[in-house]
Amino acid sequence: MADIKINHIAKMEGHAGFMASVLNGDVRSAKVEVQEGIRLIEGVLIGRQYADMPTIAQRICGICPVVHNLTSIKALEAAMKVEVSSETKKLRTVLELGQIVHSHALHLFFLSLADFLDMDNDIQLVTNYPEETKIAIRLREYGMDIVRVIGGRVVHPLTNEVGGFKKAPDAEALRKILMDSEARLADALALGEFFRKIKIPDFSRGTEYVCLGKDRTYAIYEGDVISSQGLHIPVEKFESDFHELQKQHEVIKKVDHAGHSYMIGAIARINNNRDKLSSNAAKYLESLNLKFPDYNPFHNIWGQVVEVIHSIEESAKLIKELLNADLNNVVTKEYKVREGVGIAAVEAPRGTLYYHVEVDGNGYVKNVNIITPTAQFLANLEDDVADYIKEIIDLEDKDKQKKLRGFIRAYDPCISCAVH
Amino acid sequence: MEENKNKKPRVAIASLTSCEGCQFALLDLGERFLDFVGKIEMVDFRLLEDEEDPGVDLDLVLVEGNPVTEDNVKTLAALRKRSKLLVALGNCAAMGGVPEIKNYHEGANTIKHVYKYINGISNPEIKELDNFVKVDFVFPGCPISGEEFLKYIPELLEGRIPAIPDAPVCVECKAAGNKCLLLEKKPCFGPMILGGCNAVCPTARMTCQGCRGLRPKGNVKAMRATLKNMIPDEKFENIAEIFGLRDDIEAREKSAG
Numbered sequence: 001m002a003d004i005k006i007n008h009i010a011k012m013e014g015h016a017g018f019m020a021s022v023l024n025g026d027v028r029s030a031k032v033e034v035q036e037g038i039r040l041i042e043g044v045l046i047g048r049q050y051a052d053m054p055t056i057a058q059r060i061c062g063i064c065p066v067v068h069n070l071t072s073i074k075a076l077e078a079a080m081k082v083e084v085s086s087e088t089k090k091l092r093t094v095l096e097l098g099q100i101v102h103s104h105a106l107h108l109f110f111l112s113l114a115d116f117l118d119m120d121n122d123i124q125l126v127t128n129y130p131e132e133t134k135i136a137i138r139l140r141e142y143g144m145d146i147v148r149v150i151g152g153r154v155v156h157p158l159t160n161e162v163g164g165f166k167k168a169p170d171a172e173a174l175r176k177i178l179m180d181s182e183a184r185l186a187d188a189l190a191l192g193e194f195f196r197k198i199k200i201p202d203f204s205r206g207t208e209y210v211c212l213g214k215d216r217t218y219a220i221y222e223g224d225v226i227s228s229q230g231l232h233i234p235v236e237k238f239e240s241d242f243h244e245l246q247k248q249h250e251v252i253k254k255v256d257h258a259g260h261s262y263m264i265g266a267i268a269r270i271n272n273n274r275d276k277l278s279s280n281a282a283k284y285l286e287s288l289n290l291k292f293p294d295y296n297p298f299h300n301i302w303g304q305v306v307e308v309i310h311s312i313e314e315s316a317k318l319i320k321e322l323l324n325a326d327l328n329n330v331v332t333k334e335y336k337v338r339e340g341v342g343i344a345a346v347e348a349p350r351g352t353l354y355y356h357v358e359v360d361g362n363g364y365v366k367n368v369n370i371i372t373p374t375a376q377f378l379a380n381l382e383d384d385v386a387d388y389i390k391e392i393i394d395l396e397d398k399d400k401q402k403k404l405r406g407f408i409r410a411y412d413p414c415i416s417c418a419v420h
Numbered sequence: 421m422e423e424n425k426n427k428k429p430r431v432a433i434a435s436l437t438s439c440e441g442c443q444f445a446l447l448d449l450g451e452r453f454l455d456f457v458g459k460i461e462m463v464d465f466r467l468l469e470d471e472e473d474p475g476v477d478l479d480l481v482l483v484e485g486n487p488v489t490e491d492n493v494k495t496l497a498a499l500r501k502r503s504k505l506l507v508a509l510g511n512c513a514a515m516g517g518v519p520e521i522k523n524y525h526e527g528a529n530t531i532k533h534v535y536k537y538i539n540g541i542s543n544p545e546i547k548e549l550d551n552f553v554k555v556d557f558v559f560p561g562c563p564i565s566g567e568e569f570l571k572y573i574p575e576l577l578e579g580r581i582p583a584i585p586d587a588p589v590c591v592e593c594k595a596a597g598n599k600c601l602l603l604e605k606k607p608c609f610g611p612m613i614l615g616g617c618n619a620v621c622p623t624a625r626m627t628c629q630g631c632r633g634l635r636p637k638g639n640v641k642a643m644r645a646t647l648k649n650m651i652p653d654e655k656f657e658n659i660a661e662i663f664g665l666r667d668d669i670e671a672r673e674k675s676a677g
Contacts (some may be wrong), residue, residue, distance in 0.1 A: 008466075010466040010467075010469060010470045011466065011467060011468065011469070011470055013440055014440070015435070035489065035491060036437060036489075037436070037437030037486065037487075037488025037489040037492055037542060038437075038488065038531070038534070038535075038541060038542070038543065039437060039486075039488070039518070039519040040519065040522055040530045040531060040533070040534050040543075041518070041519075042533060042534050043522060043526070043530035043531065043532075043533040043534045044518065044519070044521035044522050044525075044530060046533050047525065048521075048658065049658065052658070052662060055629070055662060056518050056521070056662065059439050059441070059517070059518045059562070060439060061439050061440075061441075062438070062439040062440040062441025062442070062443065062444045062445075062563065063440065063441075063444055065439070065441065106447070110447075110467075110468065111467075114470075120469065120470050120471055121468060121469035121470060121471060122468040122469060123457070123462070123468070123469070126454060133454075134451075137450045137451060140448070140450065141450060144448055151624075152620065152621075152623065152624030152626070153620050153624070154444075154445075154448055155441040155442075155444050155445050155448065155563040156441060156562065156563060158620070158621055158624035158626040159624045159625070159626070166624060166625035166626060167624065167625045246535055246536050246537055247537070248537045248539065248540070249537070249539065249540040249541065250537075251535075251541055253535075405470065416438065416439050416440055
């Protein structure tokens with residue numbers, strides 16, 4: 001029996017290694033070994049006032065706090081039947097688009113790119129590609145500016161709450177973002193040209209792509225759960241169709257759909273919703289000449305480039321609409337604390353994030369369940385890797401490890417989120 | 421420890437169990453962070469490099485997060501041994517952070533809300549870094565402030581321990597032109613909490629919940645008296661739990677007699 005063991009995979013969010021057993025060319029097991037401690041975020045929320053929930057829950061993740069903040073707030077609003085204004089929904093969508101831009105730009109450039117250029121670290125990467133580095137940093141800054149202006153801070157935003165926002169964003173600052181958007185779109189397209197030329201490995205394995213879907217909209221803030229196999233259910237039914245399963249000694253509850261693994265995130269959204277992309281994003285995707293359904297998980301990288309382009313165009317469009325509306329309509333209006341159950345989903349950079357919350361009549365949280373993107377795609381990642389190992393089995397150990405690290409990183413896992 | 425004369429200071433940034441938000445607060449400095457990286461020899465920073473940590477002696481290590489797993493505890497002890505200075509990066513490392521909430525309520529039993537199988541899962545009481553090793557300096561906050569990092573890191577790189585001025589959050593809050601949240605009867609902890617965060621929360625109309633910790637002269641008694649008309653005692657403790665402040669407040673009150 002030959003084992004492949006990677007002690008620690010760097011350049012991703014959280015701590016994990018990898019272990020596979022191979023016998024006579026047959027992959028017996030392939031497993032991401034989680035090295036992250038438990039923080040029991042769901043457990044500490046139970047018994048607390050609902051208003052603390054977004055503050056605490058968003059601290060699940062330092063790279064995608066916005067989506068934890070948004071989804072927990074949406075779930076609480078669903079539980080207490082709190083309506084928010086159309087401007088609030090729009091502003092929250094822009095907030096999430098900003099989150100997607102800066103998270104994708106980080107992953108694309110600083111976490112994953114070196115793998116495709118055969119480099120070991122980013123110091124080498126930024127030295128060899130100074131122009132591209134500057135573009136990647138500018139793109140990140142565009143996304144971060146959006147979160148800063150709307151949310152008050154990039155890591156762990158502050159303004160968003162049940163019912164709306166504590167304060168309206170500064171219209172001048174929004175206008176400045178809008179003015180920047182054209183140059184950033186040019187940046188994103190230039191980076192797209194660069195990524196088009198990198199050599200991405202051939203590998204393919206069929207799966208089911210799951211994400212949110214909505215009429216005439218590339219669904220981010222809301223929608224139904226749809227899949228490439230024709231599934232179409234309301235978000236409230238997610239937990240009856242998809243199941244979390246904890247195995248002994250494991251701290252991530254992996255999720256399956258009717259007993260099989262499935263894929264989410266940029267590549268899933270592109271596969272299911274590509275006809276709803278913004279014009280430049282659609283054009284760029286077309287220029288990649290991909291065949292759909294596209295089952296090469298490495299193409300998640302390209303999917304993220306497409307989404308950076310889309311998110312810049314879409315955020316600019318929505319900001320323009322908001323500047324023509326009354327921004328004060330985003331400010332929280334009085335609402336009643338009510339007993340209820342709320343379920344909500346938002347597209348995080350890495351896939352759909354689900355929150356289930358139960359609140360009592362005094363606003364205390366009775367129960368919480370949080371289903372993160374990485375917990376959902378981990379089984380698919382392991383199934384993919386088991387197949388991929390067969391293709392690289394004859395390489396030297398060191399090269400095999402390198403390929404596997406690159407493969408796992410292309411998925412953009414967030415182990416901190418998955419354990420929470 | 422071997423001398424590292426005329427060379428760039430050797431630095432590692434390590435992450436225990438956490439959201440890694442403090443590392444992202446650094447990375448989010450963009451080019452200014454890359455400038456900082458250019459001035460040091462980065463021995464270990466897992467967000468940017470894949471190479472194994474060679475285990476050499478360090479001038480400075482910045483540690484984020486909570487020691488939760490046995491590996492976390494071992495990593496922390498090993499880093500302390502290797503490094504001249506060990507600095508806590510952020511609220512979890514310095515004060516316990518949101519995971520510490522469990523200490524105040526169901527403790528180890530909190531796990532039963534989350535997992536069916538609990539055997540073999542490390543589920544310790546959450547403790548700050550200084551319960552395990554000597555901590556030379558704290559970058560406070562949840563997350564840390566990138567600007568504050570840039571302000572104090574040069575001193576640390578020269579082997580000196582900076583001092584954050586003992587001023588409440590209110591100083592920067594007033595300077596920002598904010599209307600005082602306490603005047604609106606909102607329970608803001610600003611007066612007893614260490615400033616330096618640019619009052620980012622009250623500026624966003626979010627009350628200060630104390631993530632940067634008590635300032636040396638922070639007057640808990642006066643704070644309690646001010647908030648008494650706004651919230652019941654239970655609510656005061658609840659707010660103080662969010663960022664692991666409650667045990668520090670209790671210790672301060674005990675020592676004041």
